[in-house]
Amino acid sequence: MKISIHYVIALVLVFCSLAVHAELAVIVHPSNASELTKDDIQRIFLGKNRNFPSGGEAVPIAFEFATKEADEFATTVLGKTPKQLKAYWAKMIFTGQGTPPKEMENGNQILQLVANNPNLIGFIPVGMATPNVKVVAKF
Amino acid sequence: MRVNTWLGLGAAALLSFNVVAADNIKFNGFASVVSGIDLKDEHADADYSNETFDNLPESRLALQMTAQLEDGMRFIGQAVARGDKDDGFVSNYEWAYFDFNVGSSGKLKAGRVRIPFYKYSDYLDVGYAYHWIKPPEAQYAINFRNADGVSYSHNFQMGSMDSNLTAMYGRYQGSLTIGGQASPGEIRNLVGFRWSLNAAANEFYASYWQGDCLIDSAVLTGVSAALAPAGVAATDVVIDGDLCYFYGGGYKGTFGNFGLHAEAGTIDVEDAAYAQFTGGFIGGTYQMGDYLLHLTYEMTTLAEEEYDTAPNALASTGGEITNIILGVRRDIGFSSAIKFEIHQYDTSEGYKPARIDAAAHSLDDEYSATMIKVAIDTMF
Numbered sequence: 342m343k344i345s346i347h348y349v350i351a352l353v354l355v356f357c358s359l360a361v362h363a364e365l366a367v368i369v370h371p372s373n374a375s376e377l378t379k380d381d382i383q384r385i386f387l388g389k390n391r392n393f394p395s396g397g398e399a400v401p402i403a404f405e406f407a408t409k410e411a412d413e414f415a416t417t418v419l420g421k422t423p424k425q426l427k428a429y430w431a432k433m434i435f436t437g438q439g440t441p442p443k444e445m446e447n448g449n450q451i452l453q454l455v456a457n458n459p460n461l462i463g464f465i466p467v468g469m470a471t472p473n474v475k476v477v478a479k480f
Numbered sequence: 481m482r483v484n485t486w487l488g489l490g491a492a493a494l495l496s497f498n499v500v501a502a503d504n505i506k507f508n509g510f511a512s513v514v515s516g517i518d519l520k521d522e523h524a525d526a527d528y529s530n531e532t533f534d535n536l537p538e539s540r541l542a543l544q545m546t547a548q549l550e551d552g553m554r555f556i557g558q559a560v561a562r563g564d565k566d567d568g569f570v571s572n573y574e575w576a577y578f579d580f581n582v583g584s585s586g587k588l589k590a591g592r593v594r595i596p597f598y599k600y601s602d603y604l605d606v607g608y609a610y611h612w613i614k615p616p617e618a619q620y621a622i623n624f625r626n627a628d629g630v631s632y633s634h635n636f637q638m639g640s641m642d643s644n645l646t647a648m649y650g651r652y653q654g655s656l657t658i659g660g661q662a663s664p665g666e667i668r669n670l671v672g673f674r675w676s677l678n679a680a681a682n683e684f685y686a687s688y689w690q691g692d693c694l695i696d697s698a699v700l701t702g703v704s705a706a707l708a709p710a711g712v713a714a715t716d717v718v719i720d721g722d723l724c725y726f727y728g729g730g731y732k733g734t735f736g737n738f739g740l741h742a743e744a745g746t747i748d749v750e751d752a753a754y755a756q757f758t759g760g761f762i763g764g765t766y767q768m769g770d771y772l773l774h775l776t777y778e779m780t781t782l783a784e785e786e787y788d789t790a791p792n793a794l795a796s797t798g799g800e801i802t803n804i805i806l807g808v809r810r811d812i813g814f815s816s817a818i819k820f821e822i823h824q825y826d827t828s829e830g831y832k833p834a835r836i837d838a839a840a841h842s843l844d845d846e847y848s849a850t851m852i853k854v855a856i857d858t859m860f
Contacts, residue, residue: 389642390585427814431608431609432602434508435544435606436603437579437589438587
């Protein structure tokens with residue numbers, strides 16, 4: 342009986358964890374040869390770097406603000422709460438230093454755009470990735 | 481409100497539609513409504529009186545247009561309307577410049593650009609971006625923010641640390657304040673830099689700026705006339721192309737829910753009757769969910785300078801100003817905040833910002849103010 346209770350608790354914990362953490366894949370065009378670290382991805386999505394490590398312009402695109410994918414990416418990859426990210430971009434906009442990534446309504450849009458443009462980098466739920474894009478990191 | 485600036489910005493935007501796709505033009509804005517009252521009202525020239533809450537002195541509204549042009553080039557215009565006691569709101573272009581990406585980490589700007597004297601200079605008007613209603617004036621004392629010229633900004637990465645160097649060269653023409661009075665002025669050959677370093681939760685900056693300063697000041701003309709009988713040359717009193725400079729630095733640290741803020745700087749003008757101005761502040765914050773509590777102590781020191789000219793004509797400066805700010809900020813959603821602050825402001829005994837003699841001096845030597853301020857900041 343003890344074993345089955347532990348088993349149930351473990352299952353509950355696994356499902357809870359799945360419920361709060363949807364794994365995201367960072368994707369680029371298949372022709373992009375860059376090896377990207379988490380730090381590289383942070384710098385591109387925070388507007389600190391405008392190029393991929395292997396050269397070539399890097400243009401990030403993102404989910405719309407306050408969606409669960411955008412919130413997850415902000416906290417897991419960028420290390421900021423959604424509120425901190427909003428304040429960060431306010432500073433960047435009103436200091437003329439940069440503008441936030443263009444926002445897309447859904448993962449299919451991001452998938453399609455990245456598959457057709459070697460300069461783009463985006464993120465989607467892991468399960469959406471297709472051979473038309475290259476997954477460079479998972480979080 | 482004067483509408484010419486807004487019309488100009490709108491017209492510029494419409495014209496741009498001919499050559500720039502509409503989705504490459506973005507409009508953003510911010511606004512702050514600040515209301516305050518001075519419970520003591522010992523100082524006739526203060527921003528706030530004790531008769532009623534006043535909404536105008538520190539309120540502002542801004543609209544920024546960003547046009548993405550070709551090959552990493554942009555045009556940015558920012559019009560800010562500020563509260564004015566006499567005219568309601570008065571708007572001006574604070575920024576109007578082209579910028580160009582230089583490599584992966586550099587940016588060149590040409591036009592009317594912000595001068596990064598301090599840590600918060602770049603977004604000094606965006607109240608939402610910091611916890612005070614306004615950054616402490618003991619440090620943020622220079623009363624002009626923009627100049628016409630060129631600036632270059634470069635980001636460096638050193639291991640896990642981020643660094644930025646911004647340098648600019650330009651010219652400022654407009655109002656400059658001396659002896660508590662705004663006068664027509666100009667700073668030529670304005671040149672300097674700000675270097676900043678972010679290492680995890682620790683942020684540092686250092687800044688140096690200089691220029692050739694000219695101020696058409698009635699205060700200094702009066703001092704010059706008073707000192708003439710003592711053989712002091714007018715060129716040693718008035719500011720007529722003299723070297724003026726500012727240097728300063730600061731630190732911001734975040735430790736969990738606690739924050740530590742400190743900045744200090746010095747302003748001086750050579751070969752003129754200008755008292756060296758040294759100011760700074762130290763303060764702490766504590767974050768509790770959507771609420772942030774803060775306490776700041778700021779202090780300004782005016783160097784002692786005195787000229788004995790005749791029995792009844794004494795020109796002198798000197799003294800200290802202290803201000804304690806106790807406040808709370810509450811975030812509302814993702815883009816607005818409401819703030820409440822109490823200020824206890826005191827000048828030292830014998831405080832003399834620029835005095836010819838007691839009768840001619842327009843300010844009280846020693847006074848205090850207890851101010852209550854409330855602000856709502858938003859951005860859109």
